[in-house]
Structure formats: structure tokens, C-alpha cells
Amino acid sequence: MELSEMVESLVYRKPDSLRDVATHYCPGCTHGVAHRLVAEVIDELGMREKTIGVAPVGCSVFAYNYFNMDFAEAAHGRAPAMATGIKRVNPDNLVFTYQGDGDLASIGAAEILHAAGRGENITVVFINNAIYGMTGGQMAPTTLPGQRTTSTPLGRDVEVHGFPLRMCEVLSQLDGSAYVARRSLHDVPNIRKAKKALRQAFEVQLNGLGFAMVELLSSCPTNWGMSAADSLVWIEEHMIPMFPLGDFKVSPGVTSVGGRES
Amino acid sequence: MARELLEGNVAFAEAAIRAGCEAYFGYPITPQTEALEHMARRMPELGRAFLQAESEVAAINMVYGAACTGARVMSSSSSPGVSLMMEGLSYIAGSEVPAVLVDIMRGGPGLGNIAPSQGDYFQIVKGGGHGDYRPIVLAPATVQELINLTVEAFDLAERYRCIVVVLADGSLGQMMEPAELPPMRALRPSAERPEWALSGAEGRSPNVISSIYLEPLEEEEFNRRLLAKQAEIEAHEVRFRELALDDAELAVVAFGTSGRVAQSAVKLARQEGIKVGLMRPISLNPFPYEALGGLADRMRGFLVVEMNGGQMVEDVRLAVEGKAPVRFYGRMGGVVPFPDEILAEIRQVNASVEA
Numbered sequence: 001m002e003l004s005e006m007v008e009s010l011v012y013r014k015p016d017s018l019r020d021v022a023t024h025y026c027p028g029c030t031h032g033v034a035h036r037l038v039a040e041v042i043d044e045l046g047m048r049e050k051t052i053g054v055a056p057v058g059c060s061v062f063a064y065n066y067f068n069m070d071f072a073e074a075a076h077g078r079a080p081a082m083a084t085g086i087k088r089v090n091p092d093n094l095v096f097t098y099q100g101d102g103d104l105a106s107i108g109a110a111e112i113l114h115a116a117g118r119g120e121n122i123t124v125v126f127i128n129n130a131i132y133g134m135t136g137g138q139m140a141p142t143t144l145p146g147q148r149t150t151s152t153p154l155g156r157d158v159e160v161h162g163f164p165l166r167m168c169e170v171l172s173q174l175d176g177s178a179y180v181a182r183r184s185l186h187d188v189p190n191i192r193k194a195k196k197a198l199r200q201a202f203e204v205q206l207n208g209l210g211f212a213m214v215e216l217l218s219s220c221p222t223n224w225g226m227s228a229a230d231s232l233v234w235i236e237e238h239m240i241p242m243f244p245l246g247d248f249k250v251s252p253g254v255t256s257v258g259g260r261e262s
Numbered sequence: 263m264a265r266e267l268l269e270g271n272v273a274f275a276e277a278a279i280r281a282g283c284e285a286y287f288g289y290p291i292t293p294q295t296e297a298l299e300h301m302a303r304r305m306p307e308l309g310r311a312f313l314q315a316e317s318e319v320a321a322i323n324m325v326y327g328a329a330c331t332g333a334r335v336m337s338s339s340s341s342p343g344v345s346l347m348m349e350g351l352s353y354i355a356g357s358e359v360p361a362v363l364v365d366i367m368r369g370g371p372g373l374g375n376i377a378p379s380q381g382d383y384f385q386i387v388k389g390g391g392h393g394d395y396r397p398i399v400l401a402p403a404t405v406q407e408l409i410n411l412t413v414e415a416f417d418l419a420e421r422y423r424c425i426v427v428v429l430a431d432g433s434l435g436q437m438m439e440p441a442e443l444p445p446m447r448a449l450r451p452s453a454e455r456p457e458w459a460l461s462g463a464e465g466r467s468p469n470v471i472s473s474i475y476l477e478p479l480e481e482e483e484f485n486r487r488l489l490a491k492q493a494e495i496e497a498h499e500v501r502f503r504e505l506a507l508d509d510a511e512l513a514v515v516a517f518g519t520s521g522r523v524a525q526s527a528v529k530l531a532r533q534e535g536i537k538v539g540l541m542r543p544i545s546l547n548p549f550p551y552e553a554l555g556g557l558a559d560r561m562r563g564f565l566v567v568e569m570n571g572g573q574m575v576e577d578v579r580l581a582v583e584g585k586a587p588v589r590f591y592g593r594m595g596g597v598v599p600f601p602d603e604i605l606a607e608i609r610q611v612n613a614s615v616e617a
Binding site: 048049050051052054055061062064067068069070071072073074075078081082083084085086088089090093094110111113114 | 324470
């Protein structure tokens, strides 16, 4: 084949929904993967110019610097309330929150519970890495029993610190939840499943079906004190047994677009 | 519009609706719950947003979210509920989005009681939440003023992109008196919302609303901007009422309900020949320092009356700058003073300056 006959075909590019900037995330952190998946889904739905995101307090506090769309920055844990306010006055916007485990499951437990209970028509992206990242590795509500953090230096003792919260299991019990699923970002097959679930969660909102949340098991090599590669193995070996993957709530109105775990 | 017999809580809620309020988020708390109930009925029938939140924390953050879209939005509550809102109010101030809050104060601290109080002057007027900010604070003394100031609050909030608090107490929220509601304003179309608002970045670069300035010099610059705004507010938005001050030698200073009771006391004192007048601040921020300073040059004494242990009196003393004695009389815990109590104080001030 002559060189002049070759056609360049683009197989991989930055989504329009992401800005062309470097992030502040640590090497090996899966926030970058999660951002990209959310951005790809919003691109594919053609909704970038109709989307309003709500950033949390935590490592993803600067999410609005990376997503190329309108964004608000919430107080710690209050993103679901803020998203509620936005969605109630602008029902035509696609509104999502992006929250970590401390933000969603600890300080914001009331806000997420009631947003789900109301069937608030918003999409929640929940990053569970079992630790507080931004403040430097303290115990999260999802820290595993025995897991060492800077505030559980001898490991999480459930007699003292209680048990991790499984938020998908909790929120799936609420009638307002339309779609609640947990996925993992530790390898490519699971990342592909995570994207399908995110797409499902945004489509639930577009169809006005109610509250949708996708929990993404994520890594924190820096605060776990391990290499990026080891941290992915740790997700598989330690987090998934505590936080099983799957669809925890698929309300009858939710039409499958292939996002469900088979 | 004709005058009608209106309860304060219902009156300000309906006034907000007529001022173009597009969304209300609140939580029941006595003595302001009738406002939430009025909104629960009226907002849906007008196709506007009403939501009873799970807490005041959530309510103010819903207000924050809706305010980011440029919609006219409000909440109302009473003292303990407003304490829970302080976090959200600080974020709203730090993001410079407009929002209106009506605080129908009750006795405290703690759970306190449901009787009228002015114990939250410091909390509201001086900021309340963390960081350097001040809301505009307007203090009505009648149901009519409560109506008028609520309407004005929405305009001021948008003009200055700030929080405006209408600060009243349980007696004003619960009392009924004749008042006139304003005409219904047409809602602003969502396409005409401000350019900074979040609406989806259609054909423009994204808008981001945040209160983060990680670099101290940038944060300082932002704080300077808030200060400049405060200066602008001080230059243009001072509001107060004066009664019988032209020939007065003594001035009573009181706001809201205590100002209303003090007005009766001043009239009684005048009948006794005491040359006393009333200065009733309506804007508590901006505080009428200059007007009070002017009075201090010609008054022989001041009496400050509040339904608290002495809060606004500090601002009066700042304004008077030691030029005349400032006496304080306060009732606390939900007790409203009677005119004769204040009259007795006026007599004492009169006697002491003549001695």
C-alpha cells in the first residue's frame, strides 16, 4: 500500500467533556479513570452542554477543573442537597454529583439518604476507596475491618470504630432509588462494566425515573501505602469481598441498555 | 391592592412569591412554620419549586444549589434552624450567589423556647458562618414592613450577589395585622438569568461556582472584593426610621419588635414632657453608624432597648463614640418588654443626664 493511500483512523481521543489539563491526582489513582468514564458517557449522550456537575469536598474537590462543563462546588457532604436545588429549578439539565466515601457515606449520609428516598432525579457517582485521601489517609466509613489508616493505626477495630457502611445495599432499600449499582475500576473488563453502569445511571435521569447511583471501587495507592499495581490487586482481593459488585436496585421502569451485571 | 388582615409568616411568604421567588426550601420550626405551609400550598399551584428538606442543613444547601442557577430562591427558619444553616450561608457568601433568608427569632440559647427574641443579632448581623462576610440584614417592626422588606430583599440579593436576611421575631411572625401585599410580578424567564449562572455550557465556556481560593493572596483578593461590596452597601443601603428626634435631648435606639414597643414608650414619655425621640435601625447591616454619630453630637443620652442581653448596643456605642452616655435595657428568653418598663428606663436616663 502506498503511503498516500493510508487513512488515519482515530480510535482514542480525549472526550469533549474533559478539559485538556493535567490533574492533581496521585499516580495510580483511579479518579482519572472514573472522570474519563463519566465524560465519555456524557459525550455519548450528547449532553455536555446541558450538564451541571456538583463537586464534593475530598480529593475530587477540583473535579470542576477537569470536567469541561458547568459545575458547582458543594460543602462537605452536601452535594446531593445542592444537586436537588439545581435540578428542582432546572429540570431540563442533566445534574450529577461526584462524591467520595467520606463525603457521601459519612458527613453527607443524611443528604444522600434523603435524596435517594425522594427519588431525586439526579445521578450520583460514588468513589469508594476505603480511606480519606485529601486529608492524608484517615479512616473512612468504608474502611475495612483491620485496615490501617492514620486514625486507626492498629487497624480498624470494629469494637471501637464500628463496621464499614455498604451504601449500595442501604440505598437499594429505598423506594425512590431507581438504579443502584456497584462496579470496580481494578481491571479493564470491570472498567468497561463500570462505564455501562454509568451510562445506565445517566439514562435513568434522562428518562425521569428517579435516583441513580453507581459506586466505583477505587484505589488510593498513596494512602494505602502500596504501588499502583498492588493497589489494584488489593481492590480485587480485599474490597470486593466486603463490597460485592452488582446491581442492587433496578426499578421496573429502568430499561436495560446492557449496563446490568449478568 | 386592598389592606387585609395578615399573619406575619403568611405575609412574608406570599410577598416572596409576588416578588418572583421561584423556589423555596425549608424545614418546619416554630414560630415560622406557617410560612413553609403557605409555600407548600402556593408554590406548586404556581408551578414553582417547593421542597420540605430533611434538615435546615439540607434546606440551605438546596437554596445554594438553586441560587447557582440564578433563580430567585429563599428559605425561612427560626434561631436553632438558622444555626444549622450557618455552613451553607458561608458557602453562599463565598460563592457570591444571591439568596434570601427570613429568620423568625425565638428564645435561646439551645433549644430555648418558641417565644419572640432578638438574641441572634450577633449571629446574623456579624456574619454567623465561618470567614469574613456579612449579609445584608433588614429588621421589620410591622407586618407591612415585613412584606416590603422581603420584596426588597430579593432585589438587593441580586444587585449585590449576596445573602439578605430579613430578621424578625416570633411575635411578628405570629401576629395578625392589616397590611397590603404587593402586586404579583411576572417571573423572569430562565433564558434571562444572569450570565454567571449555571445552566449548561451551551455555546459558551463553562461556568464554575466555587468558594475555593487555594492561594492565600487570591483568597485575600476575594475578601477585599467582599469588603468593597460591603462598602458599597454601606454607602447606599442604610435604612432607619426616626420619631420625634428634632427637638429631642434623649434618644431611644431599638430595632424590630423592641423598636415598636419603644415607640409607645417614647410617646408616653413625651406626654410627661421628657424630650425623647426614637431611632429605629431597619438595616442592621449596613448599620446606621453615621446617623447615630450625628445624633450623638446633639443628644444628652441614649437608651438602647433589645430583647436580648445587649447586642446591638455595642454597635450603638461604636457609633456614639463616648460622646454621650449609652444605657441598656434588655429582656431575654422570649420576654417582650412592656412600654411602661421602657418608660421607667427613659425617666432614669432623663434624671441621670439632668443630675
